[in-house]
Amino acid sequence: MPLHLIKLCVGVDTVEELERFRDMRVAERAARGEPEVSRHVTRMAPKRAEEVLDGGSLYWVIKRVIQCRQRIIGLDEVIDAEGTKRCAIVMDPEIVRTNPSPKRPFQGWRYLTDSDAPADLTEATGGADLPDELRRKLIEIGAW
Template structure:
């Protein structure tokens, strides 16, 4: 299994990403992210991999990648569609520097789901913070 990590360009927060995807799933099903480059390791990604979305400089959520398939952009150019499960799974926020395109992410390097947080993080009260506040505190290095 292998994951991808990708910047969610234009999303100010996870809620905005979720709203955009919900609208897109209705108007242009199935829910997918299009990319010019085909992952050479597509079979490993389809074997249970996810796309980890970087929102406002931090990992925020992941989505399972259901299929990697050929597709066509609106202008007729060839592309690859990463067909996504609509469920957004919150993950532990980690700062990520900007990059272009997508990158492979090994399971060992992937941030854990929030449901599987460490005892130390839960004990500190971090889990009880509103997501926007937690993100702001991480941005200034307080979490």
């Protein structure tokens, strides 16, 4: 069973904004001849890396609500400008919307078990065909 990570998406107000940011970063990587993947660099590396790499995703909390996820495809050690070791969470660029799930603020990333992770948003679960603005308003008023 995969183990997931969950992280606040600071400075991003909507999934659409996250998608634009992802597109910009992937294009920058492609222009440098690097793989077209998403990366998020964090201070700490998961100690349970093997479980995370066994099908885990990074679930993004946007405006206190888990709204989407990206499949994790790698965990790379990187060195920042000051020479400090960091962890780059390498993700598939596809952003998958999830059923909205409220989440209180926290620092850093946390583990998220598969049983606690929200399901993907599909037509079968309802809401996949809603316009983004309507979905956002429903989340804002707590109706979803």
